[in-house]
Amino acid sequence: MASIKQRADGVWRARYRDDAGREHARHFTLKRDAQRWLDEVAAAVVTGQYVDPKAGRITWDEWATRWMERQSWAMGTHEAATVAVQSVPWRDGPIAGVKSSHVQAWVAAESKRGLAASTIKTRLNYVQMSFRAAVADKVIASSPAVGVKAPRGRKAEAAMRIMSAEEVNAALDAAGDFRGFVEVCVFAGLRLGEAAGLQLRDVNFLGRSICVARQVQGATNKTAQIVPPKYESERTVYVPDELMASLAAHVKRQSVTGHDEQLFVTPLGRLWHRNNAAGEWRRIRETAGLSDEVTLHTLRHTFASNLIAQGCDVVTVQRALGHSTPSITLNVYSHLWPSAEDKTRSATASFMTEIRNSADSLRTETKKPQFRGSRQR
Structure with a gap:
């Protein structure tokens, strides 16, 4: 009425x-x-x-908290979302009062602070998700984050660092007891958390394979815990004899005997996690004389680069890396595959070589001397 x-x-x-x-x-x-x-x-x-005009009076903090409580996220995802929604400047104000200009100004401020474009993009994604949920719940009529874009990052071919054979050797020589951890990252493509979550039962020494069935999440000794791997990341990675021999030596040296024992632990017997593993890698990097841009994740990029250089197709690389779809693999590594121009040039060069060899063979046959039989007397 x-x-x-x-x-x-x-x-x-x-x-x-x-x-x-x-x-x-x-x-x-x-x-x-x-x-x-x-x-x-x-x-x-x-x-x-x-939309009830009074519904939008709820503060951003109140709404974001309710929204995140309803999500069935892994701990790492929840932590990332929390950081994102708490980084905005309108936390204490009504959600209905947020304008598109406010969201764009926040993105610009994050960029001026020196945050990486990929980090800002991730944070913006969570904020946009929260606004979309508010629209769906009839808290606000429309999302002010629609159309707001994160700053562009560097192109993959410029930003991605691949280690040379000499750099990998230097890192392994400097790794000490952390060597096995580094090896499963660079020779099996495991993520930091996946390597930290490996147990003895995950290594099939006879079958020469490593099963990624769990990972460590959390950034401190208090929060680190073993959880299932990322969505669709559970996989089996097939590895060479050399890696199996190195891991067998590690198991013997560290006296790892129980099937459910962690393959890699800190000197104090704790789980490796994001913070202490990164700290150990910084020590290795400094000892090996590597640049700061070489991170633990660079080892995974190096593994993928080698697969592609050896002629592996995108599906093979996708499965080895544990990506949920081939498109993710292509988005990250497409610049490492030969381009259409390279393939055309190489195929035509092979064809030309075949034609040239055929012509040379024909000329050789033509120039062979002809011997006449001797006359009979």
Whole structure:
């Protein structure tokens, strides 16, 4: 039910009741403005876009907390989302008061702080997800984050660092007891958490394979825990005899005997995690004389680069790396595969060589001397 009435002071009062029976009213100087507002409300109701104006009074912090509590995320994902939603400057204000300009200004501020483009993109993604959920729950009518873009990052071919054979050797020589950890990253392509989560039963010495069945999540000794691997990352990686021999030596040296024992632990017997493994890698990097841009994840990029250089197709690389789809592999590593121009040039060169060899063979046959039989007397 809706109505418009003029008050004694000449102001027009427009009001309506929503489906829950709550009354909403606004005051206008002109009657036509009051009627326009009621018409907009009626249109929103008919199209299913109606939102209770009071719903948007909830603060961003309150909404984001409720939204994240409903998600069935892994711990690492929840941590990343928490950092993202708490990095915005409108945390204490009503969610309905956030404008597109506010979101874009926040992205610009994050960029000026020196955050990597990929980090800003991840944070923006979580913020956009939260706004979309608010729209779906009829908390706000539309998302102010629609159309907001993160700054562009460097091209993969420029940003991705691949280690040379000399650099890998230097890192292995400097690794000490951490050598096995480094080897499964660079020769099996495991992520940091996947390498930290390996147990003795995951290594099939006779079958020359490593099963990725768990990972370590968390960044401190207190929060580190063993959980299932990332979605669709559970896999079997087939590795050479040399890696198996090295891991066998590690198992013997560290006296790892139980099937459910961790293959790699710190000198104090704790799980390796994001912080202490990164600290150990910094020690190795400094000892080996490697640049700061060479991270533990660079080992995984190096593994993928070698597979591609050896002629492995995208599906083979995808499965070895544990990507959920080939498109993810291509998005990250497409620049490492030979281009169409390279393939065309190489194929034509092979064809030309074949033609040339055939022509040379034909000329050789033609130039062979012809011997006549001796005359009979």
